[in-house]
Amino acid sequence: MFEALDRLITGLKTVRDVAQRMHDAELLSALADLTLDSAQLKVDTATVREENTRLREEVEQLRRQADIRSKIEIKDGMYYLTEPISGYSQGPFCTRCLDSDGKLVTLMGPGWQPGIEHGPGTFRTPDGRGYTCPECIRRRR
């Protein structure tokens, strides 16, 4: 896309050189306007390209989240994978981190972290085993 714009700008310069040799002031003025417009078009194109890259990354992140959502189940208030996802354990995972931030955070435990047995980021199974979310705990401090 930029290559075509570069060729357009080069072509305009060539036409401007011809117009200068012809001493055509009206044509030179029109070409100057077109040259400015083409330069602005190049800037705008770069902006659109950056936006496109950002949106593609966002779509990819949403696809990953949707993929994760299709492979989890909730048990005892914690998420577990129903099928493997590369790079992750089977769980348990923090419900708050996935639900609010879209992040699959493996819980620490079983066993409480020193001084942290209650509040956000803590989970307790029916048989009393404690789990702690490192991300939620970090936010509490």
Ligand SMILES: [Zn+2]
């Ligand atoms: Zn968490």
